[in-house]
Amino acid sequence: MSGEQRLRMAMLADTARFRPDDPDELVEAAFACPICLHADRVRREAALDSYDPWCECHCPACDERWRVYLAPQQALRLSVLHH
């Protein structure tokens, strides 16, 4: 496996990088598209009730899908995020 492939896999199954007390903008930014870096058009489908919460993301502009794993506190934070 090349280093580039490893990097790509790491991007496609990321762990969310925000703190539960971060403002909404930073929480949104944690789900930004890895290609175009836009967060506003990303569609999120979250499975926050599962034992290992995650959020599946889809950027319609790039047709890119990726999954972000969440700590329980992050899942709670995401569930109260504005829409």
Ligand SMILES: [Zn+2]
């Ligand atoms: Zn994109």
